[in-house]
Amino acid sequence: MNQKERIEQLFETGILPKEEMRALIEERDEESSEELFVKARIRKEENFGKDIYLRGLIEFSSYCRNDCFYCGLRRSNTKAQRYHLSKEDILTCARQGYALGFRTIVLQSGEDLSYSDEEIADIVRSIKKEMPETAVTLSIGEKTYEQYLLYYKAGADRYLLRHETADPVHYAKLHPSDLSFENRKRCLYDLKKIGYQVGAGMMVEAPFQTLDNLVEDLFFLKELQPHMIGTGPFIAHKDTPFKDMPSGGSELTIFLLGILRLMFPKVLLPATTALGTIDPYGREKGIMAGANVIMPNLSPKNVRGKYMLYDGKISTGEEAAESIEKIRKRMEAIGCHVKNVRGDAPGMGPENRQ
C-alpha cells in the first residue's frame, strides 16, 4: 500500500494491519500528513462540529509516592517544590473556573497519600453539590477497584490515567520495579467497568521508544476503547535520571493525533500542554490534526510554577485560565469555537451514569 491507500483505509475502516500502521508512521511526510489531517478533521466535525471543549485543570498536590524516571515530581527529586491544596483552596479554584465558563474540572496530583479516600470523595461531592452541571475528572494515579468505586459514587465522572507505553519491557525502562504495565492496565479496565469515561494515552518519543512500541500503543488503545486519549511528547526534566535524554518534538505527536482521530472518531482528544510547551502553535496544530479538547490551568498562581512534570511547562500567558479570551480568539482564528459545556464522550453524559 502507499500512503494514500493507507490513509483511505484507515478513514474507511478505523484500522490498518500492524505492518501498514507502522509504515504509515515511518513514511510520513508533509503531503501524507496533510492528507491525514484533512480526513481527521472530517471525522472530528462529523462528531463534534467545530466545537472545542475546555477542561479546567487544578493541580492540587505536587507530592508523589512514585519514582517514574521521566517525571519532575518523582519522590527522589529533592529539588521539587512540594505543595498540597486544602479542600477550600480547591473549591475556590473550581468556583473561579465555573465563573469563567468551565463545565469540566480536572483534579490532578501526584500519588499523594496524605489525602484520605474519604477526603477525595468529599472534595468531589462538594464540587458536584455546588456546581451540579460541572463534570469532575480525577487524575490521581493507580488505585484499587474499591477506591475508584468510592470516588465514582461520590460523583466523579471521568478518570485520566495515561498508560505511557503498552510494552511491558519498555514500561520497565521508564519506571521503577514497583510499577508495572500489568497493574496500569488493570486500573484502566477497572475504571471502565465502574462506568467512568476513561482516558489513557502514551508518551511520544519517550526514551528507548521504538516505532513498534508506538504501534503497540495504538493497538492497545483499540482494545481498551477509551473515551479520552491524552498524548504528548516526552520533555526531559533536569532533576530526573532522564535529564540528558533528547526531548520529543511536536511533529510525530501531531501525526499520531491524526491517526487516533481516524481510529477513534468519537474520542475526546486533547491538544496537550506538553504539545503547547514544545511548540508555540502546538495546540492549534493539534486541533487541526483532529484534537478537540484544551486544558487550561486553574491552579492558584502561587503554585503553578511548582507542578513541574517536565522542564519549561507552560503555566502562564495563554495557559492561564484568566487568558481564556485569548484561547477563544486563537481557536476562532483556526475556525473553531470554544463551548462552555461539559463536553462528555458521546453516549456517556450524566443521563447514562450507572
Ligand code: SF4
Ligand atoms: S508520573 Fe505521576 S506517578 Fe509518576 S512520579 Fe510523576 S506524578 Fe508520580
